[in-house]
Amino acid sequence: MTVVCRGVRGATTVEQDSREAILAATEELLHLMLESNQIQREDIASVIFTTTPDVISEYPALAARKLPGWGDMALLCGHEMAVLHGLKKCIRVLLHWNTSKAAHEINHIYIKEAVNLRPDIAAPHSNTLRR
Secondary structure (H helix, E strand, O other), X not given: OOOEEEEEEEEEEOOOOOHHHHXXXXXXXXXXXXXXXXXXXXXXXXXXXXXXXOOOOOOOHHHHHOOOOOOOOOEEEXXXXXXXXXXXXXXXXXXEEEEOOOHHHOOOEEOHHHHHOOHHHHXXXXXXXXX
């Protein structure tokens, strides 16, 4: 069994730019990404979080820091490009996962308004995994 580093993508939106909304949305998205792919904390190499420029009230990585065992995880936050026709109030996650799964076996999670970013891969998972 060969283990490689794969990217697991996810995105969500918040209705308002508030600390509480950012942390709750990020925590929900992370839980869905981990649950859907059966990801164990020790297999995660790093996680990159980005927000659209209209989400500035908190770092989304703070939600990850609150998860058990994530205190020493390599996390990074940044802003997405400010594309004129881009989705507003969006939080994106790119999780680097050491796994033996093939790329086509990975479940990428897009919820709330973010399902519109990648309807080709979000549709099978977004409705069944919503909480």
